[in-house]
Amino acid sequence: MNEELNIGPHISRQFDAELDEIRSRVLKMGSLVETQLIKTLDALREDDGSGIKGVSKLDRKVNKLEVQIDEECTQILAMRQPAAGDLRMIIATSKSVRDLERAGDEAERVANMVKQALTNEMQRKLYKGLLGLGELVAQLLKSTLDAYARMDIPGALQNMRLDQDIDEEYSRLVIRQVELMKKNPDNVADSLDVLWAARSMERIGDHCINICENIIYLVSGDDVRHAKFKDIEEQYAGGGY
């Protein structure tokens, strides 16, 4: 499966328009998830939870878009019977929207935890420790959407490297919270909440990486889901896809 990605015009202009429509809906959906995360980080940075209010509403929009895009993908499969590159585009998109939807769920979870934490001085301080991780994850989400928009393998690979930084930051954060829990056993429940929130952020990173794998599959036809990152990087280093 190494056919060229079919990005030329189709016989049917209508079909082109449908594919464009789907792609732009995916980007819209992704930018809603991004906004969820950014609103949460802003609230945390500025000790002001008022901007978080809208996050659940955004998540409902994300969910609606997932169902809508999925229906459109199914329609196209049924009506257009696409081949090769277009077929991969539809499959990869259908998978990516599921990842975006789950990333949205995690973002909503973090938002609700932060909203709660901002009402309590002690928790607020603990939660500030999430900012570094959150910013890395927001950066990854943004560049994942960029890579999807441009169907960009080098961009997808770059994102995989960024995810390694995220994993390291996450590990540091866990170690820090465990130390805090040992020192202040009474605050165990609060520290644990911070860890759950951190885990959710790290999961958003994982969903981004799934999307990046889908981009590689979509452009090259190669399924890299269970390959080691080093091998993936070597394979695409020369740009021969």
Next chain:
Amino acid sequence: MNEELNIGPHISRQFDAELDEIRSRVLKMGSLVETQLIKTLDALREDDGSGIKGVSKLDRKVNKLEVQIDEECTQILAMRQPAAGDLRMIIATSKSVRDLERAGDEAERVANMVKQALTNEMQRKLYKGLLGLGELVAQLLKSTLDAYARMDIPGALQNMRLDQDIDEEYSRLVIRQVELMKKNPDNVADSLDVLWAARSMERIGDHCINICENIIYLVSGDDVRHAKFKDIEEQYAGGGY
């Protein structure tokens, strides 16, 4: 989208055979994940980690099957251009194998943690607290595969109820561990590991529920992903699907 599920014979017997083949591979994949989980619970119950050794090998098989089934689904979409019920079967299957693969990853994660814990008297005791949750999750996984094999909406709904029990058991477990952490701050890291393992088990339950939602979509054509369980239950109570 409420067409009858096309379960009658196709014009092409070969096509029937291909669909059967895919279904049986999905069940094979699911039973491998089930074995991963059961081996881990047995080891925990019997204080004997020797059976866990094979779990990572099983997970590699699960990963291979995911890629294989996905390729077969893509082939069928490209070559057979299936309509209505068959198309839904392919889409739902492709999504379900992704959930099974992730459930397998979580199962492997738990297996490795249990293997480690069994080498330490103190950790072994803490981990025993996971057995109740683990058994519920194993039960859910088994009945999810049954529901998939029989394309069974009442079975899928029953599983959604079981998942609520799992969520309750999970919450009890978290509360218990937080109490333990407060009492024994030196063991915070160990209790935290138990919580990560519990979280992974709970995630396996979530993946099962995703598969059950796929079954409902597959049989009825209804997308219930973002519906409330109460509403789903009411909708299908009369069997009018």
